[in-house]
Amino acid sequence: MAVSLKDVAQAAGVSIKTVSNVVNDYPFVSDETRSRVQSVISQMGYRPNLSARRLRKGRSGLIALSLPEIAAPYFAELADQVVAAAEKRGLTVLIDKTGGQRGHEQIAASGIRDNLVDGTIASPLAMTARDVETLGRTHPLVLLGERLAHVAVDHVAIDSVGAARAATKHLIDIGRRVIAVIGTGDQISKTGRLRLHGYEEALADAGLPQDPSLHGDAVWFHRPDGYAAMRRLLIHRPDIDGVFCFNDLLAIGALRALREGGRRVPEDVAIVGFDDVEECLYTSPPLTSVSPDKRAVAESAVELLVQRMEDTGPMQPREVFPPYRLVIRESTGG
């Protein structure tokens, strides 16, 4: 069915290995042989069998990208960037959807997917520090998102505390004093915790009080969760005049709740999101958001992973903080 080296060798009248040498640009092949083999290859449509090559070389040229879900815009945009960054280096990306379930995350990260991939970039939601460390020891692994405490694995994350602080400060700077936050909760993730810290720091800097009644809990970071949280907040704290959301989807849901609640944005309530997904430009009004450099995130992650894959020896875990900026749009007066 498929054309193999053997078939090409036979047709070209050379040995299998010679064809292999041509394919691999081994230098000591005469020009004449090389061109003859090349033409037979293209004529027969030969394609190397990656499975066999991997079996022999121990490399597949495949990396996994493990995400909680693909449909969330931030992850989708990030995936696009990771695929592009990987392609530049001749790698193919296998995208894995974990649903944020620990078991699934472990499987994906162990990369193991049955020895299929050479390394994994993961954005863990439910994995514990122990899981990560165990897996990272035997398999090249780079984590997206906040560094888990005491975990010796490479990380790429934007500075959540600083970014959240800047976002909240912006609300304060435009005169808001009753600033809610959406994305808190019992099951808060590390990311959520850091963003909450940033928010609290900004309040403290401005001498504003911390008030738990301004915390809008959200188990997931999707639009409906932001909507529900904002509705609850409006009932108990009708005096809210600013909202900082831990991601854009929450903010988009909150926007709807504000609209339904008869609040004008930004006149009555100003709102800031996080991630700067494309959708932010088209909400009504357009959404101010913390914009991480997604391209830099993807580039760094792939670069770190490639280094891990190449050098199997022990290496200090590294942390990269790609830049971010606050993009101010109409939802805060723009």
Place this chain on the structure above:
Amino acid sequence: MAVSLKDVAQAAGVSIKTVSNVVNDYPFVSDETRSRVQSVISQMGYRPNLSARRLRKGRSGLIALSLPEIAAPYFAELADQVVAAAEKRGLTVLIDKTGGQRGHEQIAASGIRDNLVDGTIASPLAMTARDVETLGRTHPLVLLGERLAHVAVDHVAIDSVGAARAATKHLIDIGRRVIAVIGTGDQISKTGRLRLHGYEEALADAGLPQDPSLHGDAVWFHRPDGYAAMRRLLIHRPDIDGVFCFNDLLAIGALRALREGGRRVPEDVAIVGFDDVEECLYTSPPLTSVSPDKRAVAESAVELLVQRMEDTGPMQPREVFPPYRLVIRESTGG
């Protein structure tokens, strides 16, 4: 490094083949041997090497999903569904981003990715009928989207003509008479052409005139294209009172242009999108849209592909039309 059958066999004191039999649930293995081997396997953390397995069996358990881009919400949502449908059947999905470039689409669809995947589900943008046919002949292939003329390959597509007609009819039913369409253009895709037909049919059914000045061209189907098209339309045809967009992103862009143009939606202009992405629920106002059953699309595509992969013989090309419905929201009066 990695644990192989050999290692397990040695540790369990049996032959390699016996371990293999246990792994593959070969029935004639004594319970005693089976459980002993099982425990060694889990203790040593053995994982079958997929490359070797594929090399031997000619199957990798991997299928490719080739999309123009991952970040577009419709594709992202679809990808989520395809991954889920594939997982149910024990398959892993490798997502390929083509950028809508023909060369890239060919590579992806040829599945080839160096004999890595067993089959491909592709959503072609630039590939020609000839490309598709050539590739489909040697590699299991299922296409998402409209059937290309005279191509003998399996297709899964919703009935674009019928859906577009229903969407336009809805605008007419609520009293609109000057109905623009966004997504036309010289480089119109097959999908665009069918949706245009549906629009024209609905106008004809209602005895409304066809008018090229109501065509809003768009090369891509992204938010900015919808925005630009709507702005142009408003200049030349300020009397527009209804808009049918070929997808939701175009509609979302158009919504912004309408807002900026001082038009109230739906009072002054009603608007309908296509795809029913999650974002529709959160636009202002929420967007009426044609909602394809994405889950059914994904299920059908994977099912057809699996059949192709199993039966290598010639098979009549099949076409599946998953259901859709028009979800009416406030952008048309809700």
Place this chain on the structure above:
DNA sequence: CTACCGTTGTACAACGTTGCAAACATCGTT
């Protein structure tokens, strides 16, 4: 003319797995 060299091509083994067919063990039957 021989010895040596560098260049080019080849043979063989191995990566980890599974299909096939044969070997082995156990048991009941003749």
Place this chain on the structure above:
DNA sequence: AACGATGTTTGCAACGTTGTACAACGGTAG
């Protein structure tokens, strides 16, 4: 005691590739 029948285990070969080692070749220097 020999013989199938049945159930269980194993050895071998092969999938397509590449690394290693070596053979064949032509040319050059002694």
